Amino acid sequence: MTTRKPVNPDLARLDRVVADARRAREEREQGYRAQALKLYPWICGRCAREFDQGNVQELTVHHKDHNHDYNPPDGSNWELLCVYCHDNEHQRYLEQPGTPTGSADRAPSATHTPFADLAALLKRDD
Numbered sequence: 001m002t003t004r005k006p007v008n009p010d011l012a013r014l015d016r017v018v019a020d021a022r023r024a025r026e027e028r029e030q031g032y033r034a035q036a037l038k039l040y041p042w043i044c045g046r047c048a049r050e051f052d053q054g055n056v057q058e059l060t061v062h063h064k065d066h067n068h069d070y071n072p073p074d075g076s077n078w079e080l081l082c083v084y085c086h087d088n089e090h091q092r093y094l095e096q097p098g099t100p101t102g103s104a105d106r107a108p109s110a111t112h113t114p115f116a117d118l119a120a121l122l123k124r125d126d
């Protein structure tokens, strides 16, 4: 019997798959960013701050429907925002969870406590 664990080839392959996916996403982001910067004037859509080659890295491409996979070539889902306004935009989005469709009151549920058992288990060691 050996105590040494062999390198898991599946894990190595998974690492490569993840790296490939990340690279593909970065390439795609570069793609739509370049397109958006070509399509629109370099001005923040919220605070109207103007940008040039020197600070254009602070100008971000926002997806109006918050779906980064929806990139119509006419740019209808893009909006150029400075990093500050972009942050704001996403915070506002997060502060409005869901749509008010008249669903039941969402009272904080205290019936499900997934860590209760764990706490009990940990206590046993005392």
Ligand SMILES: [Zn+2]
Residues within 6 Å of the ligand: 044, 045, 046, 047, 048, 049, 081, 082, 083, 084, 085, 086
């Ligand atoms: Zn701005």
Ligand SMILES: [Zn+2]
Residues within 6 Å of the ligand: 061, 062, 063, 086, 089, 090
């Ligand atoms: Zn955004």
